[in-house]
Amino acid sequence: QVQLVQSGAEVKKPGASVKVSCKASGYTFSKYGVSWVRQAPGQGLEWMGWINAYNGHAVYAQNLQGRVTMTTDTSTSAAYMELRGLRSDDAAIYYCARDIDHDVDYWGQGTLVTVSS
Amino acid sequence: QTVVTQEPSLTVSPGGTVTLTCACNTGAVTSNYYPNWFQQKPGQAPRALIYSTTNKQSWTPARFSGSLLGGKAALTLSGVQPEDEAEYYCLLNYGGAWVFGGGTKLTVL
Numbered sequence: 001q002v003q004l005v006q007s008g009a010e011v012k013k014p015g016a017s018v019k020v021s022c023k024a025s026g027y028t029f030s031k032y033g034v035s036w037v038r039q040a041p042g043q044g045l046e047w048m049g050w051i052n053a054y055n056g057h058a059v060y061a062q063n064l065q066g067r068v069t070m071t072t073d074t075s076t077s078a079a080y081m082e083l084r085g086l087r088s089d090d091a092a093i094y095y096c097a098r099d100i101d102h103d104v105d106y107w108g109q110g111t112l113v114t115v116s117s
Numbered sequence: 118q119t120v121v122t123q124e125p126s127l128t129v130s131p132g133g134t135v136t137l138t139c140a141c142n143t144g145a146v147t148s149n150y151y152p153n154w155f156q157q158k159p160g161q162a163p164r165a166l167i168y169s170t171t172n173k174q175s176w177t178p179a180r181f182s183g184s185l186l187g188g189k190a191a192l193t194l195s196g197v198q199p200e201d202e203a204e205y206y207c208l209l210n211y212g213g214a215w216v217f218g219g220g221t222k223l224t225v226l
Contacts, residue, residue: 035215037163045155045163045206047215059213095162102151102210103168110162 002026004096004108011114012086019082020111022096029077030054035099036070036081038092039110046092050099051079083113091115119143121209123218128226129197137221138189139207145188146209152190153208154183156201157220163206167192199225 007021022034036048049060051070058070069082079096093110120142129135139152146152154167165174167183170190180196190207202225207218 037217044204044220045157045208045217047208047217050213050215061214097163101169102153103165103172104153104155104208104215105165105168105174107162107164 002098002106004098004106006094006096006108006111009112009114011116013117014086014088014115016086017082017084018086018113019080020094020096020113022079022081022108024077024079024098027098029072030074031100033099034070034072034079035097035104036068036079037095037097039095040089040092043092048081048094053079086113086115088115119209119211119216121207121216121218123205123207123221125219126222126224128224129194131197131199131225133197134193134195135197135223136186137192137194137205137207137223138186139191139209139218140189141209141216143211146185146190148185150190150209150211152183152185154181154190154192155206155208157204157206166205194223197225201225 003025005023033052035050051058053072071080095110096108097104098106122140148170151169155163157163166177171183182193184191205221
């Protein structure tokens with residue numbers, strides 16, 4: 001069965017970077033893309049970007065350009081999202097989701113990122 | 118900036134029918150925006166329901182259906198069950214980038 005398992009919770013100081021991993025299983029990783037979505041406490045969902053797992057081509061949300069980098073490792077079927085220059089409003093649950101042909105179907109369990117001095 | 122708008126909240130009686138909509142400030146929503154719909158319950162990750170306007174995921178109950186209605190994407194729940202109480206989000210594609218709606222809190226009362 002398809003599963004996306006994310007790394008554990010992180011606590012970071014303002015200005016630091018965080019890198020969240022998303023390990024996929026149950027399907028051919030390189031045939032799909034991965035979208036990253038975040039949700040601040042009590043707020044809605046925000047799409048952060050998408051990466052093609054086959055060729056590494058990524059598209060980022062405009063408001064995160066320059067601070068976010070998405071990568072994949074097809075040898076381990078893992079996707080990564082790194083966010084730099086953390087601010088208090090980056091505190092959120094970060095999700096990865098499988099994304100192909102405009103179908104966002106399976107989601108990871110989420111990774112809580114806390115930003116606190 | 119693209120803004121996707123949903124009803125903030127709706128209430129429906131058990132067994133009733135309710136339609137949630139998803140509009141964008143750039144004009145009518147068409148199938149070219151590949152609307153997706155998700156359900157999220159407190160403390161859980163979102164669960165996919167509908168993709169590309171009308172297509173159900175393999176686990177989506179038959180009472181959920183997607184469509185285009187009056188220039189908006191729509192999610193209709195027919196024969197609502199108590200367990201359908203949740204937040205619902207639409208997702209639209211704009212030339213490779215996705216934008217979420219603000220979500221609709223559906224209360225079953």
